[in-house]
Amino acid sequence: MDVLEYDVAIVGSGLAGMRAALQASEVSQGKLRVALISKLHAMRSHSVSAEGGISGVLYPGEAGDSIELHGFDTAKGSDYLGDQDAIELLVNEAPKEIRFFDHLGVPWNRDDSGRIVLRAFGGMSVPRTAFAADKTGFFMMSALYDSLLEYGNLDIFHEHYVTNLLLDGGVFRGFLAIDLASGDPKLFIAKSGIIATGGFSRIYGFTTTAYSSTGDGIALAYKAGIPLKDMEFVQFHPTGLIPSGILITEAARGEGGYLLNNKEERFMERYAKSKMELAPRDIVSRAMVTEINEGRGLIHKASGMKHLLLDLRHLGDEKIDERLPMIKEMTIKMLGIDPAKEPIPVRPAAHFTMGGIHTNIHGQVMLDDSKTPVEGLWAAGECGCVSVHGSNRLGSNSLSQCVIWGRITGEMAAKRASNTGEPSDTRSKTVARAEEEYNKIVKLLDNKGTQNPYELRSKLWETMDTLVYVYRDTKSLMEAKRRVAELKRSYSDIYIADKGRVYNTNLRDALEIGNMIELAEVVIVSAIARKESRGAHAMVEYPKRDDANWLKHTLAYRTSEEPRLSYIPVKITKWEPKERTY
Numbered sequence: 001m002d003v004l005e006y007d008v009a010i011v012g013s014g015l016a017g018m019r020a021a022l023q024a025s026e027v028s029q030g031k032l033r034v035a036l037i038s039k040l041h042a043m044r045s046h047s048v049s050a051e052g053g054i055s056g057v058l059y060p061g062e063a064g065d066s067i068e069l070h071g072f073d074t075a076k077g078s079d080y081l082g083d084q085d086a087i088e089l090l091v092n093e094a095p096k097e098i099r100f101f102d103h104l105g106v107p108w109n110r111d112d113s114g115r116i117v118l119r120a121f122g123g124m125s126v127p128r129t130a131f132a133a134d135k136t137g138f139f140m141m142s143a144l145y146d147s148l149l150e151y152g153n154l155d156i157f158h159e160h161y162v163t164n165l166l167l168d169g170g171v172f173r174g175f176l177a178i179d180l181a182s183g184d185p186k187l188f189i190a191k192s193g194i195i196a197t198g199g200f201s202r203i204y205g206f207t208t209t210a211y212s213s214t215g216d217g218i219a220l221a222y223k224a225g226i227p228l229k230d231m232e233f234v235q236f237h238p239t240g241l242i243p244s245g246i247l248i249t250e251a252a253r254g255e256g257g258y259l260l261n262n263k264e265e266r267f268m269e270r271y272a273k274s275k276m277e278l279a280p281r282d283i284v285s286r287a288m289v290t291e292i293n294e295g296r297g298l299i300h301k302a303s304g305m306k307h308l309l310l311d312l313r314h315l316g317d318e319k320i321d322e323r324l325p326m327i328k329e330m331t332i333k334m335l336g337i338d339p340a341k342e343p344i345p346v347r348p349a350a351h352f353t354m355g356g357i358h359t360n361i362h363g364q365v366m367l368d369d370s371k372t373p374v375e376g377l378w379a380a381g382e383c384g385c386v387s388v389h390g391s392n393r394l395g396s397n398s399l400s401q402c403v404i405w406g407r408i409t410g411e412m413a414a415k416r417a418s419n420t421g422e423p424s425d426t427r428s429k430t431v432a433r434a435e436e437e438y439n440k441i442v443k444l445l446d447n448k449g450t451q452n453p454y455e456l457r458s459k460l461w462e463t464m465d466t467l468v469y470v471y472r473d474t475k476s477l478m479e480a481k482r483r484v485a486e487l488k489r490s491y492s493d494i495y496i497a498d499k500g501r502v503y504n505t506n507l508r509d510a511l512e513i514g515n516m517i518e519l520a521e522v523v524i525v526s527a528i529a530r531k532e533s534r535g536a537h538a539m540v541e542y543p544k545r546d547d548a549n550w551l552k553h554t555l556a557y558r559t560s561e562e563p564r565l566s567y568i569p570v571k572i573t574k575w576e577p578k579e580r581t582y
């Protein structure tokens, strides 16, 4: 086995992973050896598709904005499940990160005087989202990637699929990966590790996310004995394009777009009178599904899907071309719809996963309910639940979270690596463990099973799309649990059709599908247990938030049976939970 030794190994090269790599390189002045590992080419990471922008109070005091108000909006948006110490950190650091990216060269939209322009986003009291047209993620990623190339200490491993997280007695030792080009295993032994592998919305079929958003890093942590936090909270973005689920950014409503039903009514008036289409996503998505369920939706002819309409016609060509050029390009290419002339068919699509690896405020991965971190391991970005978003993320807060905790974890990982000696005494043990794990993967290739993994994935998508959608009820969730348990059994009998080594995407997909089934089970079991409606978790039988019993984070531990759940308190610093109206 090829064994590579690094000071810091980072899995995931989205905004969180690249920001961590840059910080680790900067604080060590290019002295520490850093490995950045990605199952895709680094620049194909999902972050490149972030559209609408990044939040942060750039001009406190103007338009009534303040850091405090950003914090309040985020806590309220989270339906008070966000940890408020982490929220305070987010809102304090966000403006600095936007300026940092300004210095890296991101072409923010500016006004005539050269100031960065801010746009409105759902659940934010005032416009505070900086943006680069509707391609913000792409420009931020390009700026990071270009900066990283200047560091000779950093090796980027494109198209390396990490299969295992290796821990030893609560201490991080390394990551095992398969080099997709050759099929050969590579063991990355490092003093510090960071997981930055993104979210898992791909457990749904109708989603705005890439095929790669399979939650691998979260599943690897879970399999290594680390608890997952708040997994029942999956965000449904109101405007997934019909029939693919491709995102129509919330910025389309931020720029003034309306949502209409089949009577051409702006129905949001009935659900969020003051914020209308710019209420937080949980509220808009619930409203949309209610409209559809009560017969005020439309039916898309080609797919038969029920939907509503996003109307941008009144914005006019000029504004659409300046602020939403990619949306226009997409709707024309996908549906032949020019948004300046016709409304766009949309419905809520799985978009973002609030839950993930249980971390403390520093992004350190936690081993249990209390205060025991895994030594030398951090998680940043969408895979890490720190938790700033609680039960419902506000749009544009994710990019801030990714870069802030990317920076924090990169710095901490570098510091630990600088202060830790060579792990030579544990090296042979780690190599032996990696070889054992790799042999299990090779065996999978020889498996003479009967189950096609892609069929299992289709069944998973069907189950999640229909039974674990915006509104849930115990009966549907129990049925989803039964079906996913069945998929888990079938998965142990899969076969991999491609027996080759070079770019065996068949094998990679099968491993991803195994991870997705594992995570879907945690989502469902955590959802069944939570007997209230909060943020993205809307239970028909329990329509109200119940702070007396449920103002707490769920933790899920892997067992040989179903996940074991326990709960930890939410940190409230200054915003007492109260009724949420918009």
Ligand SMILES: Cc1cc2nc3c(=O)[nH]c(=O)nc-3n(C[C@H](O)[C@H](O)[C@H](O)COP(=O)(O)OP(=O)(O)OC[C@H]3O[C@@H](n4cnc5c(N)ncnc54)[C@H](O)[C@@H]3O)c2cc1C
Residues within 6 Å of the ligand: 011, 012, 013, 014, 015, 016, 017, 037, 038, 039, 040, 042, 045, 046, 047, 048, 049, 050, 051, 052, 053, 054, 055, 136, 137, 160, 161, 162, 163, 196, 197, 198, 199, 208, 209, 210, 212, 213, 215, 216, 217, 247, 351, 352, 380, 381, 382, 383, 395, 396, 397, 398, 399, 400, 402
């Ligand atoms: C279409 C869309 C638009 C969005 N727009 C916005 C927006 O405007 N503003 C906002 O705040 N948020 C937005 N979001 C959310 C935001 O983009 C994401 O939460 C964020 O980009 C996630 O970044 P990340 O660094 O955590 O992970 P990602 O960018 O998802 O990167 C994950 C990385 O992990 C790697 N990886 C995963 N598994 C493995 C493995 N097994 N082995 C090796 N590597 C692995 C991948 O190759 C990739 O490099 C949007 C989301 C979507 C879906």
